[in-house]
Amino acid sequence: MRFMMIVRSDEKTEAGELPSRELIEAMSRYNEELAKAGVLLAMDGLHPSSKGFRVSFDGAGRSTVTDGPFAEAKELIAGYWVIQVKTPEEAVEWARRVPYGDGGVLELRQVFEATDFPEEVFTPEAREREQVLIDELKRKQADH
Amino acid sequence: MTSSDPNATVAAVWRIESPRLIAGLTGLTRDLGVAEELAQDALVAALEQWPVEGVPRNPGAWLMTTAKRRAIDLIRRREVLARKLTELGHELAVTEPEPGPEQLVERADGIEDDLLRLVFTACHPVLSTEARVALTLRLLGGLTTEEIARAFLVPESTVAQRIVRAKRTLAKAGVPFEVPAGPELAERLDSVLEVVYLIFNEGYAATAGRDWMRPELCEEALRLGRILAGLMPAAAEVHGLVALLEIQASRSAARLAPDGAPVLLLDQDRGRWDQLLVRRGLAALDRAESLSAAAGEPLGDYTLQAAIAACHARAVRPEETDWVRIAALYEALARRAPSPVVELNRAVALGMAFGPAAGLALVEELTEEPALRGYHLLPAVRGDLLARLGRGAEARVEFERAAALTRNERERALLLVRAKECGA
Numbered sequence: 109m110r111f112m113m114i115v116r117s118d119e120k121t122e123a124g125e126l127p128s129r130e131l132i133e134a135m136s137r138y139n140e141e142l143a144k145a146g147v148l149l150a151m152d153g154l155h156p157s158s159k160g161f162r163v164s165f166d167g168a169g170r171s172t173v174t175d176g177p178f179a180e181a182k183e184l185i186a187g188y189w190v191i192q193v194k195t196p197e198e199a200v201e202w203a204r205r206v207p208y209g210d211g212g213v214l215e216l217r218q219v220f221e222a223t224d225f226p227e228e229v230f231t232p233e234a235r236e237r238e239q240v241l242i243d244e245l246k247r248k249q250a251d252h
Numbered sequence: 253m254t255s256s257d258p259n260a261t262v263a264a265v266w267r268i269e270s271p272r273l274i275a276g277l278t279g280l281t282r283d284l285g286v287a288e289e290l291a292q293d294a295l296v297a298a299l300e301q302w303p304v305e306g307v308p309r310n311p312g313a314w315l316m317t318t319a320k321r322r323a324i325d326l327i328r329r330r331e332v333l334a335r336k337l338t339e340l341g342h343e344l345a346v347t348e349p350e351p352g353p354e355q356l357v358e359r360a361d362g363i364e365d366d367l368l369r370l371v372f373t374a375c376h377p378v379l380s381t382e383a384r385v386a387l388t389l390r391l392l393g394g395l396t397t398e399e400i401a402r403a404f405l406v407p408e409s410t411v412a413q414r415i416v417r418a419k420r421t422l423a424k425a426g427v428p429f430e431v432p433a434g435p436e437l438a439e440r441l442d443s444v445l446e447v448v449y450l451i452f453n454e455g456y457a458a459t460a461g462r463d464w465m466r467p468e469l470c471e472e473a474l475r476l477g478r479i480l481a482g483l484m485p486a487a488a489e490v491h492g493l494v495a496l497l498e499i500q501a502s503r504s505a506a507r508l509a510p511d512g513a514p515v516l517l518l519d520q521d522r523g524r525w526d527q528l529l530v531r532r533g534l535a536a537l538d539r540a541e542s543l544s545a546a547a548g549e550p551l552g553d554y555t556l557q558a559a560i561a562a563c564h565a566r567a568v569r570p571e572e573t574d575w576v577r578i579a580a581l582y583e584a585l586a587r588r589a590p591s592p593v594v595e596l597n598r599a600v601a602l603g604m605a606f607g608p609a610a611g612l613a614l615v616e617e618l619t620e621e622p623a624l625r626g627y628h629l630l631p632a633v634r635g636d637l638l639a640r641l642g643r644g645a646e647a648r649v650e651f652e653r654a655a656a657l658t659r660n661e662r663e664r665a666l667l668l669v670r671a672k673e674c675g676a
Contacts, residue, residue: 143478143482144364144479144482144483145268145475145479146474146475146476146477146478146479146482147475149528149532150528190528192471192474192475194264194267194468194471194472195260195263195264196260197260197261197263197264198264198267198268200261200264201261201264201265201268202268204307221505
C-alpha cells in the first residue's frame with residue numbers, strides 16, 4: 109500500500125524561507141534512509157502559494173482563476189513523499205522518523221489504487237465504455 | 253501513537269530495523285542464527301521498555317546498542333568457555349580470532365556492507381531455491397514465517413523448517429559472511445537477482461488467484477530490488493532487474509478483466525498502467541543502460557527484458573509500439589540467453605515489425621523444437637501469422653491445435669473463437 113506523507117505549510121514556508129543547512133542535511137539523510145529501505149517512490153517540495161493559482165468552478169460550469177498567495181497557510185501543502193509500505197503502522201513509523209525538531213505537522217494519507225475502486229464507482233457501464241474504446245483501438249490497429 | 257494494535261507497531265519497527273540489525277550482528281558474530289536471536293532479544297527488550305520509557309528518538313540505534321551488549325556478553329561467555337576448554341586440554345577450532353568487545357563496539361559503521369553481505373549469504377547457491385527465497389524474505393524483508401507460508405501456500409512448519417535448515421546448511425558449509433570478489437561476484441549476483449525475480453513472479457503470475465498476499469509479494473520483490481540497487485549502485489544488471497520489475501508492476505491493475513480473465517498486453521487499458529512506476533522503471537533502465545555503456549559491456553538479460561518492456565510502456569497506444577526495436581532486443585536476448593521461448597517471442601515481434609511472412613519464417617524453424625512440443629503458444633502464434641497472411645484453412649488447424657493444448661479454459665475459448673473466425 110502507498111501513503112502520501114504531506115507536509116503542511118507554515119509562515120516560513122509561505123514566506124519562501126528555505127530550511128537551515130542542518131535541517132537540509134538531516135532531511136537528506138532521512139530521504140536516503142527511505143530510498144535505501146526501498147520504500148520511497150516519489151517526493152517533492154512545493155513553492156509558496158504566492159507562485160500558485162486556484163481555479164474554482166461555479167455551478168454553471170464557469171471557472172475563475174485566482175492568483176496566490178492563499179490565506180489559510182496551515183491548510184496548504186508545502187511538500188510530500190509517496191512511500192510504499194506493508195501496513196499503515198509502517199507508514200507511521202517512517203513518519204515518526206522525519207527529522208523535525210519542533211513544530212511541523214505531517215499528515216499521512218493512503219493513496220488510492222486501482223483495486224480500491226469498488227464496482228459501484230468503476231461501474232460495469234464505465235468498464236464497458238472502456239472496452240468499446242479498446243476494441244476501437246484494436247480495430248484501428250488491424251487496419252494498419 | 254495511533255490507537256492501532258501495538259503488535260502491529262512492533263511489527264512495523266521490526267520490518268524497518270531488522271535487516272540492518274541482523275546484518276550488523278552477523279558481521280559481529282559471524283553466525284546468522286545467533287544474530288537473529290540477538291536481534292529478537294533486543295526487540296523483546298524494546299517491547300518491555302518502550303511502553304514505560306517512551307520510544308527512543310532513534311529506535312534503530314537503541315536496538316543495535318542493546319543487541320550488541322548482549323553479543324558482547326555472549327562472546328565473553330564463549331571466551332570463558334574457550335579458556336576452560338583449553339585448560340581441559342581441548343582445542344577450540346577457530347578459523348579467525350574473535351574480535352574483543354572493544355573492537356566490536358567500534359565496528360558500528362560499515363552497516364551497508366554488512367547488509368550487502370547478508371543479501372549474498374541468504375542467496376547462497378549452496379541453499380535450495382526455496383530456502384534462498386524464504387531466508388531472503390525473512391532476513392531482508394522482515395516477514396514472519398507465517399507470512400511467508402501464506403504467500404507460498406505452504407504450511408508454516410514447512411517454512412520454519414526450511415529456514416532452520418538453511419541456517420544450518422550455511423553454518424555447516426562454512427559459507428563466509430562476505431560479498432564475493434572477481435568473477436565469482438557475477439555468478440553469485442545472478443543468484444541474488446534470481447531470488448528477487450522469483451519472488452516477484454510468484455506474486456505476478458498468481459495475480460489471477462484470490463489470495464491477497466500475492467500482490468504483496470510483488471511489492472516485496474520491488475522493495476528488495478530497490479534495496480539492492482541502493483547497495484550496489486554501480487551494478488548495471490541490478491538496475492536492469494529493478495527496471496523490469498517496476499514496469500511489469502505498473503501493469504498490474506490492467507492485467508485482469510472485471511470478470512477475472514487475464515487481459516493480454518496489447519489489449520490492456522493503458523490508462524490503468526501506473527505511470528509513477530513506469531517513470532521509475534524507465535529511469536532505472538536509463539541507469540542500467542548508461543552503466544553498461546560506461547563499462548563497455550553488452551546489456552544484461554534483465555536489462556534487455558526491461559528494454560523490451562519499456563518499448564511497450566512508451567507506446568501511448570498499442571499501434572505506436574516500436575516493434576522493430578523489440579525484434580532487435582529479442583535478437584540480442586536470444587544471442588545472450590538462447591531459448592526457444594525467446595525465439596517464439598522474437599517471431600511475434602518480427603511478425604509485427606516486418607509483416608506476418610517474416611514472423612512465420614522463424615516460427616517454421618521452431619516447429620521441430622522439442623522444447624516447444626506441447627506448448628500451445630507455438631500453434632497460436634503460427635495460426636495468427638497464417639490468418640494474417642490470408643491462409644485461413646491452415647490457420648484454423650493451428651488455432652484448434654492450440655486450443656487442444658492449453659490448460660486454461662478462457663484461453664481455450666478464445667482460441668476456438670479465432671479458429672471459427674478463420675472460416676471453413
